[in-house]
Amino acid sequence: MLKDERQAFIMRQINLHNKVLSTDISAMLNISEDTVRRDLKEMAEEGKVLKVHGGAISRSFHYPFNADNAVYAQSAKQQIAQKIIKLLKNDMVILTGGGTTMIELAKSIPDNLRATFFTISPLVALELVEHRNLTVISIGGQLSPSSHVHMGASVINQLADIKVDLCLLGANGFSVQDGMTDSDWEVVQVKRAMIRAAKKLAIISIAEKLNSSQRMKVCDLNQINYLITELAPDNHFLSPYQQLDMELL
Structure with missing residues (x-):
């Protein structure tokens, strides 16, 4: 495989999953x-990705508010954000993860929605708090330098003390065979805690x-x-x- 083909493949994996190893x-x-x-070193030097220990991450995922970093599949x-909004009702309590789709949702929420949002993402919280009728509560802990979400035992402990109507989670991997999967063990533990805190779970994913x-x-x-x-x-x-026992939106 030629270098250009390799790097195009790597770039697509990073765009889809935000991070590659x-x-x-x-x-x-x-x-x-x-x-x-x-390849990753060269792509990082060209400004296409950010090199991290063991791999690379997407620039738009790391710097979502930088206009120079185009959001993949925006x-x-x-x-997707518009479809999520149809699930949101006044006085709901909602829990969200992070990522560019969640930021698009936070930007799109109608100003007349009255709800409480818990989030592990300070970036999502900053967008949510711009809506005057929302109560926004950030679940705090150690901030991941790559994904900009809070991780660790303190986050899991805080999540154990709440019960929300709806949890909104982005999928890193999703298939009929394996269910919802991820590449980071700490992320898996936090996502599991988020699921336990919710009455209902919505998984958000671009079709790719x-x-x-x-x-x-x-x-x-x-x-x-x-x-x-x-x-x-x-x-x-x-x-x-x-054919599965879930509603497709």
Whole structure:
């Protein structure tokens, strides 16, 4: 595989999953980790990605408010945000994760919605607090330098003390075979705590992320009430999910 093809593949994986590990790319492409590291170093020097220990992350994920960093699939994420809004009712208590889709949601919430939002993302909190009728509570802990969400035992302990109507979580990996998955063990533990705190769970994903799996299980499909993508619920691409006991939006 030529260097341009390798780097295009790496860029797509980063756009889809926000972060890649050199070991995973090496296995996917059957190339050495040294080759992957050289590619990531070159891509970082060109300003395409941010190099981190063991891999790289998306610039738009790390700096979502920087206008120079285009949000991947922004139009699709804005469509998802509009669908989420239909689930939100006055006086609901809602819990959110982080990520660019959540930020698009926070920007789009109608000013007349009266609700309480808990979030592990300070970036999402900053957008939510601009809406005068929302009560915004940030779940605090150690701030992840790559994903800009709070992690760790203090977050999990705080989540154990609340019960929300709806939890909104972005999916890193999602498939019929493996359920919802992620690549970071700490993230998995926080997401599991968020799910335990919620009466209902909505998983948010652009369609490109579906039918993909990461290394670690977050939850099974039977724990999910809603799957929200930019596609129409009857789209043929969603056929593996149409027979499951969850509502497609």
